[in-house]
Amino acid sequence: MLAGAKSKLPLFIFLTPILLWLFLLIVLPHLDLLRMSFRIENDYGDMIWSVNNYLEFFREPIYWLTFARTALYAIIVTFLTLCISLPVAFYITKVAPPRFKGFLSLLLLMPFWVSELVRVYGWMILLRESGVINHFLLKWGILRQPVEMLYNDVAMTMGLVYTSMLFMVVPLLSVLDNLDDSLIEAAFDLGSTTPTIVWKIIIPHAMPGIASGSIVVFMLTLGNYLTPNLMGGKNSLWFTEQIYNQFIASFNWNQGSAFGFLLLIISSLIIFAGLKLTNQKLSKVVQ
Amino acid sequence: MIRTLPQSRGYSISFKIYIILFFIFLFAPLLITCVLAFNDSIFPALPWKGYTLDWFFSEGPERIGIFHDQINLASIWVSFKTAFFVALLSTVVGTCGAFLFEQETFRFKQLLYFLMLAPLVIPGVILGISILLFSNTLGLFVEGRFGVDISLLRPGFWLVVLGQFSFITTLVTLIVSAQLKKFDYSLEEAAMNLGANRFQVIFHITLRFLKPALLGAMAVAFLMSFENFNTTLFLVGSDATLPINLYLQVRDGSTPVINAISFLLIIGTSSLALLNLVVQRDRSK
Numbered sequence: 001m002l003a004g005a006k007s008k009l010p011l012f013i014f015l016t017p018i019l020l021w022l023f024l025l026i027v028l029p030h031l032d033l034l035r036m037s038f039r040i041e042n043d044y045g046d047m048i049w050s051v052n053n054y055l056e057f058f059r060e061p062i063y064w065l066t067f068a069r070t071a072l073y074a075i076i077v078t079f080l081t082l083c084i085s086l087p088v089a090f091y092i093t094k095v096a097p098p099r100f101k102g103f104l105s106l107l108l109l110m111p112f113w114v115s116e117l118v119r120v121y122g123w124m125i126l127l128r129e130s131g132v133i134n135h136f137l138l139k140w141g142i143l144r145q146p147v148e149m150l151y152n153d154v155a156m157t158m159g160l161v162y163t164s165m166l167f168m169v170v171p172l173l174s175v176l177d178n179l180d181d182s183l184i185e186a187a188f189d190l191g192s193t194t195p196t197i198v199w200k201i202i203i204p205h206a207m208p209g210i211a212s213g214s215i216v217v218f219m220l221t222l223g224n225y226l227t228p229n230l231m232g233g234k235n236s237l238w239f240t241e242q243i244y245n246q247f248i249a250s251f252n253w254n255q256g257s258a259f260g261f262l263l264l265i266i267s268s269l270i271i272f273a274g275l276k277l278t279n280q281k282l283s284k285v286v287q
Numbered sequence: 288m289i290r291t292l293p294q295s296r297g298y299s300i301s302f303k304i305y306i307i308l309f310f311i312f313l314f315a316p317l318l319i320t321c322v323l324a325f326n327d328s329i330f331p332a333l334p335w336k337g338y339t340l341d342w343f344f345s346e347g348p349e350r351i352g353i354f355h356d357q358i359n360l361a362s363i364w365v366s367f368k369t370a371f372f373v374a375l376l377s378t379v380v381g382t383c384g385a386f387l388f389e390q391e392t393f394r395f396k397q398l399l400y401f402l403m404l405a406p407l408v409i410p411g412v413i414l415g416i417s418i419l420l421f422s423n424t425l426g427l428f429v430e431g432r433f434g435v436d437i438s439l440l441r442p443g444f445w446l447v448v449l450g451q452f453s454f455i456t457t458l459v460t461l462i463v464s465a466q467l468k469k470f471d472y473s474l475e476e477a478a479m480n481l482g483a484n485r486f487q488v489i490f491h492i493t494l495r496f497l498k499p500a501l502l503g504a505m506a507v508a509f510l511m512s513f514e515n516f517n518t519t520l521f522l523v524g525s526d527a528t529l530p531i532n533l534y535l536q537v538r539d540g541s542t543p544v545i546n547a548i549s550f551l552l553i554i555g556t557s558s559l560a561l562l563n564l565v566v567q568r569d570r571s572k
Contacts, residue, residue: 010485014387017380022402025453026409029417032424084309091306094289095299106564111313113560115514117530118549121537122316125323125331125546132319135333162312181289188292223410226516230537240412240517247416247521257420260413271408 030264037257053258063242063259070239071266073153074221077160078214081168084161085213089172090202094181105173112166120230123159124150127231156232163227164220168213175209176202211278215271222267239263317553324546331543342547353547362532363548366513369444369528373451373512378505380452381459382497386489388460389467406454411517418450419521443524450522451512458511459504466500467493499567506563510556 040050057063092104111119126132127149134146149155179202187197203210228238243263246256323331327339329350345352353359388400406414419442426440439445470493478488494501516530523531529548536545 010386010489011391011393014383014391015393017383018387018399018403021380021453021456022399025418025449026402026405029414029421030409032421033413033417036420087302087305088309091302095302097290107310108313110557110560111317113510113556114317114553115516115530115556117514117516117533117537118320118552119316121533121541121545121549122320124537124541125319126316130330130332132333162316165313181291184289185291194298219408219410223412223517225412225520226534230534240410243412243416244520247419253420256416260416263410264413267410268408 033257033261033264036254037261039254041254053255054262056255057258057262062237066237066242067239067262067266069237070222073157073160074218077157077164077221078218080157081161081164081217082210082214085165085168085172086206086210089169089176093173093176094179094184108169109166116163116226119163120159120227123155123162123231127155150231151233153232156228159227159231160221160224163224164217167216167220171209171213171216172206175206179205207278211274215274218274219267219271222263320546320549321553324543324550326543329542331541331546342543351544353544353551356544359529359532359544359548362527362529365444365526366529369448369451370509370512372448373455374505374509376448377452377456377459377508378501381456381504381508382463382494382501384456384460385463385467385497386493389464403457403460406457409454411454411515412521414454415450415518415521418446418453418518422446441524442522444526446522446524447519447528450518451515454518455508455511459508462504462507463497463500466497470496503563503567506559510559514556 037053038049038051039047040052042048057067088108092101092108096104124131128134129146129148129150131149133149134143137143138146183201183205184197187201192200223240225238225240225244229241232238239259240263243256243259246252246259250256320331323333324342325338325340326333326335327337327341328334341350341352343352344354346355384403388396388403422440426437429440430436474492474496475488478492479485483491514530515528516534519528519531527535529552533545533548536542
C-alpha cells in the first residue's frame, strides 16, 4: 500500500498500546485464572497444586446439575429467540411498505440502548404479585387472587429472550435484506406454498445470519447474571451465580476460578462448533 | 408472501397482529416503568393515584426525589466518570488498533487479530474475575517484593475502568476499522508525494476522514460503559456505579425513585443513540 522506504516507527506506536492491552488485560489474567483453578489449600494451610477444584465440580451434583441446567436453558432461549425474531425480521425487510422499513428497524433497536437492568426492572414491575398484570387481571375478574408470576423458570426464560433479542434480530435483518425478492416471486409463480418457500428459500438464505445470531445469543445467555438472578427464583440456579457465590460469598477464589474456567471452555467450544458447522469465520460473526 | 405478491387477507392480518404484539412485548416494560415514575404512590405499582413529580424533586423526609437522593446521585456521577475515561481510553487504543490491523504488516498479525476479537466471546463475568485475580496477584507480588501497596490494583474505580476498557476497545477497533476500510488511499499517497510524513498524513488527512466514526465509537463506548454490569460486579470497590447501585436496590425491594432514574436513563440513552444515528446519517450523505 504505502510502498518504499517505510520507517518502523508507526508500527511500534500502534503496536505497543495494543500489546499492553491484550497481554495485561486479557492474556495474563486468563493464565492467572487457569493457575488459580489448580491451586488448593492443604490441611496445613499451604497452597499446593491439585485438580481437586475440578473434581469437586463433578463430585457435587449441585454444581454440574446447575451447569447442565444453564447450558440447557441457554439452548432453549436461543431457539425461542430465533423463532420470535425470524418473522419480525422478515416482516420488516419484505412485507412492510418500504417507507416504514427504516422507522420499524429503528423502533426495534431503541429498547436495547437502555440498560439491561432497567429492562429487567420493567418486567419485575409487570409480573410480580403486586404487579401491573395482576392488577388488570384482578380488575377484569379473570383472577380472584393475585398470582406470583415472577421468580420462576418461565419468567426467567422470557426475560432472557427479551434481553438477547437484539443480537438475533440485527444479523437476520441484514441477511434478509440481501435476499432477492425475485427468488420468492419465482417460487410463488411456480406454485410453491408458503411453508415450502420458508424452508427451501428463506431459511437456507438466512443461515449465516441465523448462525451468527444464535452464537452470540447463546454466549450472552450463558454468561448472563442479572436476569436469572432477578427474575429466576431462589431455586433457579444459574452457573454464573455459582461463580459469584464462590468469589464473593464463600471467598473460595480457587474453586470459583475452576468454575469460571469451565464456563469459558464450554462457551468457547460451542462457539467453535457453531462456527465449524456453519462454515463461518469468527471475524465475520462478530461484525 | 411478500409485498410484491398477492396476499390472502388472513395472512396479512395475522402477520400484522403478530408484529403489533411483538412491539407491545418490546415496549411494555419500558413504558410502564416510565409511567409509574409519575404515580403518586409509595410503591411502583398500580392503581393510579394521581400525577406527581415527587420522585424527581421532593426533598424529603418522607419522599426523597432523585435530585435530592445523595447515594443515587453519587453513583450516577461515578458512572459518568467511569464512562468518560473508558470512552476516551478505548477510543485512543481502538484507533491504534484499527491503524495497526488495516495499514501495517507484521509477523503474527493474524494471531494478534484473533486475540483482539477474543474479548467479545469471553463472558463478561469471566473477564471480571480474571482481571480481579490478576490484579490481586500482581498487588501481592509488588507488596511482597517492594513493600509498596498499590491501591490501583485493588477493586475500585480504576479497576472498573480497566475491566470495561478491556472489551469495549475491541468494539471501537471494529467500528473504526470498518470506516478505515473505506478510506481512499490515493489521498494519502498524494499527501506523501507532496512531502508529508506518515504522522502528518494521519493527523491531517486520515483522522479527519475518520472523525465521524471516532465520535460514533466514542458514543457507543460511553453507553456500553455506562450500563455495564457483569464485568463491573467483580471489580467494583466502595464507589458503586449506577447499574450496581440500582441492582442492590432492586434486589432488596424497590421504590418509585428507581422508576424516576430509569425514566431519566431511557430518555438520556435514547437521545444519545438517536443523536449518534442522525450524525452518522448526515455524514454518510
